[in-house]
Amino acid sequence: MSSPQWLVDRRSAAAQTGEFVMPSTDEEVWRYSRVADLQLTDWTVVSDRSEGVPAEAATLLESLGHLAGAVVVRNGAVVASRVDDALAAKGVYVGSIVDGPDAESALGVVADGGPDVFGRLNDANFLDGVLVHVPAGVTVDAPVAIIDWIDIEGAAVYPRLVVRVGADADVRVLDWHGSTDVAAFIAPLVELDVDRAGRLSYGNVQLRGPRVWQIASQVSRVRNDGTLTSSHAGLGCDYGRMRTDCRLVGRGATGNLSAVYFGHDSQTLDFRTFQKHDAPDTNSNLLFKGAVGGHSRSVYTGLIRVEKEARGTNAFQTNRNLKLSDTAWAESVPNLEIETNDVKCSHASTVGPVDEEQVFYLESRGVPTEIAERLIVAGFFDEVLEEFPVAAAVPLIAAAIDERLDAGVN
Amino acid sequence: MGELRIQGLTAAVAGRQILNGVDLVVKSGEVHAVMGPNGAGKSTLSHVLMGKPGYTVTGGSVMIDGVDLLALPTYERAKAGLFLAMQYPVEVPGVSLEELLTEALSAQGRDASVVHTAVAAEAERIGLATRLLDRPVNVDLSGGEKKRNETMQLAVLRPKFAILDELDSGLDVDALRACSRRVEAATTEFDLGVLAITHYSRLLEELKPDVVHVLAQGRIVSSGGPELADELERTGYAEWVEEEAPAPAADPFADPFADPFA
Ligand SMILES: Nc1ncnc2c1ncn2[C@@H]1O[C@H](COP(=O)(O)OP(=O)(O)O)[C@@H](O)[C@H]1O
Ligand SMILES: [Mg+2]
Numbered sequence: 001m002s003s004p005q006w007l008v009d010r011r012s013a014a015a016q017t018g019e020f021v022m023p024s025t026d027e028e029v030w031r032y033s034r035v036a037d038l039q040l041t042d043w044t045v046v047s048d049r050s051e052g053v054p055a056e057a058a059t060l061l062e063s064l065g066h067l068a069g070a071v072v073v074r075n076g077a078v079v080a081s082r083v084d085d086a087l088a089a090k091g092v093y094v095g096s097i098v099d100g101p102d103a104e105s106a107l108g109v110v111a112d113g114g115p116d117v118f119g120r121l122n123d124a125n126f127l128d129g130v131l132v133h134v135p136a137g138v139t140v141d142a143p144v145a146i147i148d149w150i151d152i153e154g155a156a157v158y159p160r161l162v163v164r165v166g167a168d169a170d171v172r173v174l175d176w177h178g179s180t181d182v183a184a185f186i187a188p189l190v191e192l193d194v195d196r197a198g199r200l201s202y203g204n205v206q207l208r209g210p211r212v213w214q215i216a217s218q219v220s221r222v223r224n225d226g227t228l229t230s231s232h233a234g235l236g237c238d239y240g241r242m243r244t245d246c247r248l249v250g251r252g253a254t255g256n257l258s259a260v261y262f263g264h265d266s267q268t269l270d271f272r273t274f275q276k277h278d279a280p281d282t283n284s285n286l287l288f289k290g291a292v293g294g295h296s297r298s299v300y301t302g303l304i305r306v307e308k309e310a311r312g313t314n315a316f317q318t319n320r321n322l323k324l325s326d327t328a329w330a331e332s333v334p335n336l337e338i339e340t341n342d343v344k345c346s347h348a349s350t351v352g353p354v355d356e357e358q359v360f361y362l363e364s365r366g367v368p369t370e371i372a373e374r375l376i377v378a379g380f381f382d383e384v385l386e387e388f389p390v391a392a393a394v395p396l397i398a399a400a401i402d403e404r405l406d407a408g409v410n
Numbered sequence: 411m412g413e414l415r416i417q418g419l420t421a422a423v424a425g426r427q428i429l430n431g432v433d434l435v436v437k438s439g440e441v442h443a444v445m446g447p448n449g450a451g452k453s454t455l456s457h458v459l460m461g462k463p464g465y466t467v468t469g470g471s472v473m474i475d476g477v478d479l480l481a482l483p484t485y486e487r488a489k490a491g492l493f494l495a496m497q498y499p500v501e502v503p504g505v506s507l508e509e510l511l512t513e514a515l516s517a518q519g520r521d522a523s524v525v526h527t528a529v530a531a532e533a534e535r536i537g538l539a540t541r542l543l544d545r546p547v548n549v550d551l552s553g554g555e556k557k558r559n560e561t562m563q564l565a566v567l568r569p570k571f572a573i574l575d576e577l578d579s580g581l582d583v584d585a586l587r588a589c590s591r592r593v594e595a596a597t598t599e600f601d602l603g604v605l606a607i608t609h610y611s612r613l614l615e616e617l618k619p620d621v622v623h624v625l626a627q628g629r630i631v632s633s634g635g636p637e638l639a640d641e642l643e644r645t646g647y648a649e650w651v652e653e654e655a656p657a658p659a660a661d662p663f664a665d666p667f668a669d670p671f672a
Contacts, residue, residue: 356463361500361547364460365563366488366514375513379504379546 006104014113014123023117032299032331033270034239038213043156043185045125050074050152057147060176064392068142068171069094069132074149076127076157083144090138097129097162106131106162110191111219115245118215122158122189129160132173136166136195143172143390150179150186150208159188165198165226172201174390177236183211192220194228196250201229201389207400208236210265216242224250224279231388233397234261234269234290235404241270248275248282248310259288260381260397263296263328264404273302275317277310286317289384291377292328293404301333304347308339317347322354322380324373374405412438412475412491414571414603419470420628421458428454430628431470434605436571439597441604443614443639446625447647452607453497455625456575460494461487474570489518491570495560495577497607502547507559510547511566525566532565537588553580561589565596571603572596578613590616611639626650 003011022038023030057072069083071094081095093100100106107129113120132144148159163173175190186208194200208214214237222228234240246255261269269292275284290298300319321330334347354373362372378401388394414436421429428451436442446452458465459472461484472479477490502510508525515522533543538558548556557577564572574593578586594617596602606617614622614636622638623630624647631650632638 357500358502360460360462360484361496361502362505362510362513363484364488364494364496365510365567366485366518367510368485368517369483371513371517372485375505375509376502379502382504382546 004098007098010107011124011126014120017113017120020117020121029116029243029272029301031301033241034268035215038185040156040185044154045156045158046075046127046152049077049127051077051079053080054149054151056178056180057149060147060178061145063396064143064145064174064390066142067145068092068140069144071095071130071146072149073128073130073146073159075152075155076159078128078130087138087140091133091135092138092140093131093133094144095131097131097160100131101133103131106133106164108191110162110193110221111189111217114189114217115219115243116217118187119189119217122160122187125156126158126160126189129162132161132163132171134165134169134171136169138166138169140171143174143392145174145176145390147176147178148188150184150212151182152184153182154184155182156185157187159186161188162191162193163200163202164193165195165200167196167198169195170199172389173203174393175202175204176393177204177206177208177214179208179212179236181209181211184213186212186214186216188214188216190216190218192218192228192230194220194222194226194253196223197225198223199227203231203389203393205233205393205397206236206240206242207233208240210236210238210267212237213239214241217245218242219245219247220255221247221249222253222255225252226250227254227256229256229387229389230258231384232259232261233388234259234271235397235400237267237269239268239270241272243272245274246276246284247278248284249278251279252281253279254283255285257284257286258384258387259290260384261288261290261298262381262401262404263290263292263298264294264407265296266294267296268299269296270299271301273300273317275302275304275315277304277306277313277315280310281312282310283314284316287384288319289381290320290330291322291324291380292330293324295327297329297331299331300349301331301335302347303335303337304345306338306340306343306345311340311342313340313343313345315343315345319349321351322377323351324354324377377405378402412570412603414492414605415471415473416459417471419455419458419472420468421454422466422468423454423464427468428628429458432625432629434623434630436603436605438570438601438603440621441594441597441606441617441619443619443622444605444607444625445609445622445639445642447651450625451628452625453575454628456494456497456573456607459487459573460484460492485517488514488569493564493567493569493572495557495564495572495574497575497579499548499556499560501549503549505547507543507547507563511563514567528566529562532562536562536565536592537585538562554582554585557581557589558585561592565592568596568600569602571605573605573607575607576609577606578608578610586612587616593617611643614639624650
């Protein structure tokens with residue numbers, strides 16, 4: 001399978017948009033990041049297409065129960081895809097972007113080159129993109145799963161995903177980021193496009209190996225009365241960054257953004273969120289909850305931006321962090337920029353240890369200290385996990401969290 | 411027959427001595443009421459017995475059946491047979507009641523498979539709505555529901571001794587009756603010894619005290635039979651509240667505009 005000419009042209013056009021200059025940590029959005037430690041030349045862009053479904057991906061897919069469609073991407077190449085016949089007959093597409101409907105117009109519509117240099121790098125280097133397309137009026141009952149798997153040592157990989165949800169259509173998508181224990185640099189770009197009164201629930205699990213560097217970007221656009229629910233679980237990577245740009249462009253659009261993250265060892269988990277209200281009566285709810293143990297660090301910076309036209313906006317942003325060890329560190333910086341008076345906005349952010357009173361309460365019933373802390377930390381994530389878009393993924397995320405707690409976090 | 415023996419217990423909070431030598435012996439199956447004015451140190455006593463962080467024991471001893479409680483971490487005090495129904499039960503988001511009780515019983519090497527049925531049976535007996543049992547511990551419960559919940563946990567865990575810190579505060583009459591009856595029954599059912607801290611004698615209508623103590627200024631200043639509770643209800647605690655300390659000699663550098671009553 002080779003890329004069609006339009007895609008080849010598109011890549012080379014992107015490659016020629018100028019030099020790929022690494023950002024500086026002087027820029028607010030890269031402050032506290034580890035981008036200064038990144039040498040792109042240390043990594044080799046994968047150009048050979050990997051083949052075959054890795055065993056880990058097959059096992060994962062099986063554990064997810066009934067799926068309406070699935071795609072396996074290995075080192076950037078789509079190695080398998082399927083979708084239920086009945087849905088295909090209704091025009092639902094799940095697979096490599098080049099074979100999808102309106103492929104050329106699907107790409108880049110929402111991301112528009114991405115928010116930073118890594119988006120442009122993705123445009124210039126992605127091998128295959130994945131497209132999930134649900135035509136207007138179609139409801140997809142079972143989830144669609146994408147397993148994005150990396151297993152080449154030293155690789156630079158640029159995964160690309162476009163999810164396009166038509167007017168009044170409805171779909172849940174699980175985007176699983178996994179890898180074997182390789183050192184790799186990965187810069188995924190995800191575009192989520194929700195048309196009028198469409199509903200997209202997108203869950204992203206980042207469980208890459210401990211030597212992976214990932215700088216991910218998720219860009220979304222929600223039109224009138226549409227609803228995007230996007231949840232993230234950030235557990236893997238040495239450095240794992242995710243930037244979320246949620247644009248509410250049509251009246252009555254809603255963006256629900258949530259995340260759990262749990263750092264250990266010397267991981268850095270880095271989140272930047274932008275809730276952008278461009279239209280009246282738009283709603284955004286953000287809840288990011290994280291824990292840091294060992295020597296790990298987490299960064300959360302978030303901006304709610306309400307434009308002058310966006311009257312009647314409700315925008316909320318909450319970031320809560322548990323600091324589980326003296327050597328762990330969590331940064332939390334919420335921000336608001338509001339150009340109109342007719343809004344309800346709030347932001348809250350906390351960083352602190354496990355609540356001593358809660359631990360004492362459980363201990364007073366006879367629960368040993370360590371188990372008490374464990375119960376509280378696991379429970380801290382419940383609020384987000386209960387609402388995770390693909391329920392079948394929740395036990396897998398919970399198991400990964402438990403494993404981390406078992407290993408000890410102090 | 412077991413006993414909870416508190417001798418000469420002194421303790422400080424935030425660098426201030428609050429307990430000034432508490433002596434109390436509660437035997438299995440007995441109910442002791444501890445009454446006293448606000449700020450007397452009643453909650454402090456309950457916290458010190460359970461080992462709450464932030465309280466420093468400066469002297470004395472606490473034993474259950476010869477086991478030195480003060481040497482143990484909180485969860486081992488529970489294992490030794492102590493239970494504290496808190497004045498302000500803590501909300502623990504994300505942790506379910508069954509999880510809590512299962513972990514508590516298993517940590518003590520006891521059979522945790524009974525938790526589900528025991529909780530259902532006790533909740534029914536105490537009048538705690540079953541829909542509340544699925545909530546995270548104490549989250550979004552009313553004051554009264556929290557106290558029923560404390561009582562329910564006590565009944566499931568079946569400790570040797572229970573300290574009830576103002577179990578009656580925030581309770582309506584029905585809830586008060588349900589909770590105090592349940593505890594009273596426990597004194598015969600599993601020979602529970604009770605240290606019931608309260609402001610008012612109404613708790614003691616159903617939960618019959620064998621002994622009533624007055625705690626003031628961080629020590630037991632008087633002990634008597636059940637009639638003492640009624641007397642306290644009438645007369646209050648004025649008798650035991652110390653006279654104001656004599657005013658210190660005028661400080662020549664004192665702020666002349668300072669509020670003399672501050
Ligand atoms: N954590 C604490 N920090 C500072 N002071 C405390 C603390 N707990 C109790 N105290 C003080 O100890 C005294 C006794 O309080 P408490 O034991 O709660 O009284 P009671 O329960 O009898 O009303 C009060 O003066 C109170 O302010
Ligand atoms: Mg008190």
